[in-house]
Amino acid sequence: MTQQQPSPDQATPTPGQDDVTHFGFRNVPKSQKAGQVAEVFHSVAGKYDLMNDLMSMGVHRLWKRFTIELSGVRPGHRVLDIAGGTGDLTMKFSDLVGPAGKVVLADINASMLQVGRSRLTDRGYAGNIEYVQADAEHLPFPDNSFNAVSIAFGLRNVTDKDQALRDMTRVLKPGGKLMVLEFSKPVNPLLSKAYDLYSFNALPLMGQLIAGDSGSYQYLAESIRMHPDQDTLKGMMEDAGLVNCKYHNMTGGIVALHVGIKP
Amino acid sequence: MLPGPTLLSGITAIVEGALNSALALDPAGRKALLAALPEPVQFSLTNPLAMHLTLQQAGDRVQVGSQPAERPALVLSGRPLAFIALATGDDQVFSLGRIRVTGDTGLAHQFQRALNQLDPDWEAAMAGHIGDVPAHFIGRRLRGAAHWSRQAFRSLSANLEEYIHEESRSLPGRRELEATFTEIDALSLQVERLDARLGQLEDNNPEAPNREKP
Numbered sequence: 514m515t516q517q518q519p520s521p522d523q524a525t526p527t528p529g530q531d532d533v534t535h536f537g538f539r540n541v542p543k544s545q546k547a548g549q550v551a552e553v554f555h556s557v558a559g560k561y562d563l564m565n566d567l568m569s570m571g572v573h574r575l576w577k578r579f580t581i582e583l584s585g586v587r588p589g590h591r592v593l594d595i596a597g598g599t600g601d602l603t604m605k606f607s608d609l610v611g612p613a614g615k616v617v618l619a620d621i622n623a624s625m626l627q628v629g630r631s632r633l634t635d636r637g638y639a640g641n642i643e644y645v646q647a648d649a650e651h652l653p654f655p656d657n658s659f660n661a662v663s664i665a666f667g668l669r670n671v672t673d674k675d676q677a678l679r680d681m682t683r684v685l686k687p688g689g690k691l692m693v694l695e696f697s698k699p700v701n702p703l704l705s706k707a708y709d710l711y712s713f714n715a716l717p718l719m720g721q722l723i724a725g726d727s728g729s730y731q732y733l734a735e736s737i738r739m740h741p742d743q744d745t746l747k748g749m750m751e752d753a754g755l756v757n758c759k760y761h762n763m764t765g766g767i768v769a770l771h772v773g774i775k776p
Numbered sequence: 777m778l779p780g781p782t783l784l785s786g787i788t789a790i791v792e793g794a795l796n797s798a799l800a801l802d803p804a805g806r807k808a809l810l811a812a813l814p815e816p817v818q819f820s821l822t823n824p825l826a827m828h829l830t831l832q833q834a835g836d837r838v839q840v841g842s843q844p845a846e847r848p849a850l851v852l853s854g855r856p857l858a859f860i861a862l863a864t865g866d867d868q869v870f871s872l873g874r875i876r877v878t879g880d881t882g883l884a885h886q887f888q889r890a891l892n893q894l895d896p897d898w899e900a901a902m903a904g905h906i907g908d909v910p911a912h913f914i915g916r917r918l919r920g921a922a923h924w925s926r927q928a929f930r931s932l933s934a935n936l937e938e939y940i941h942e943e944s945r946s947l948p949g950r951r952e953l954e955a956t957f958t959e960i961d962a963l964s965l966q967v968e969r970l971d972a973r974l975g976q977l978e979d980n981n982p983e984a985p986n987r988e989k990p
Binding site for chain 1: 780781782784785786788789814815832834835837839841842843845846847
């Protein structure tokens with residue numbers, strides 16, 4: 514089954530269209546994007562972990578593992594896991610910070626937060642984790658609150674990415690580290706073609722079969738193509754006030770981990 | 777060329793899983809090892825396979841990483857062969873400088889002690905899969921084979937040493953060599969004392985010409 518792929522270039526908001534943003538390849542009013550993204554995640558929350566394992570063939574665990582390795586989180590640290598979803602990173606951070614530290618699992622979506630909270634509690638993770646329903650663009654935390662902030666596979670769903678990066682920088686302590694793990698642009702053209710074929714055909718089909726929702730996974734594939742590439746995101750992080758920004762391509766650039774330090 | 781981050785993470789995930797599974801079979805050893813890992817311990821392998829491995833406590837598990845730690849308490853660096861020698865029980869890699877240790881030396885000793893004390897109960901793990909009696913039977917056989925190997929290796933080493941020193945006389949014996957070294961040390965000490973004494977006598981004699989220091 515081959516699906517006609519709309520051109521992302523045609524859907525890119527033109528200069529002057531300040532009140533619209535992408536929702537996949539479509540343009541939607543900025544005020545509606547958060548609601549539409551919320552509908553996607555309400556729909557897939559129950560099967561989120563299973564779908565992640567199937568879609569990435571389990572490799573998402575290695576991408577997250579590398580993120581944890583680079584975090585430099587130690588006992589006693591305070592960590593904010595934005596768009597933490599079902600809590601994969603939060604679990605690891607909770608082990609690292611120990612009883613003297615604190616991990617805040619934040620997600621804008623109540624369904625995802627509920628699934629994450631149940632999952633973590635069932636696995637015995639309690640005592641050093643807080644759950645907060647929060648918008649990444651307007652984080653409800655004081656300045657200089659966290660040693661590390663992470664956002665894994667969440668930034669592309671944020672309406673105003675620059676504002677979100679500025680707010681994440683604001684809540685970091687000086688010397689703190691921001692880690693953005695996100696789908697990116699494959700560096701090899703052959704891999705890129707294979708990846709396109711896979712994501713525009715296999716993902717919606719898997720979504721339909723497993724989660725009963727192909728539209729959400731069509732959005733996933735489209736939103737990945739609309740997300741800034743490695744160098745653009747690095748520039749956005751520098752504009753947000755972070756220094757020593759760099760990125761690590763993983764699996765040929767399908768995913769990139771961007772890291773920046775608050776001066 | 778080193779594998780990318782994804783593959784490295786895969787490798788460390790396998791190592792971490794195996795290490796923690798082994799530690800689960802020795803609760804006391806795991807407790808001692810975790811106590812020696814309050815801060816990251818880093819192993820830096822140099823050429824021909826330049827890479828890092830870090831061990832860090834994460835809850836009641838040991839976390840293995842592939843990236844250099846930001847503030848390691850202890851760094852052991854050397855060639856891969858030196859680490860293999862250390863793993864087989866050769867402690868001389870430190871005195872010979874094949875493995876360089878930087879950081880908290882007290883922690884290094886604690887870490888080494890914890891590693892030496894590790895004694896996972898493999899028989900219990902096997903019993904979980906094949907039953908107590910077969911596991912005990914196989915365990916006894918394996919322990920016997922390991923004991924025989926160690927004894928055979930020691931015996932072979934002793935015989936070889938004896939042949940080289942006593943029969944072929946290719947090399948002087950260890951005690952003979954130690955006695956010679958002791959005599960050389962004593963002679964060297966006596967020469968130094970004599971030189972110091974001569975120097976003192978000349979310094980006390982104002983008419984003596986200036987003596988050139990050795």
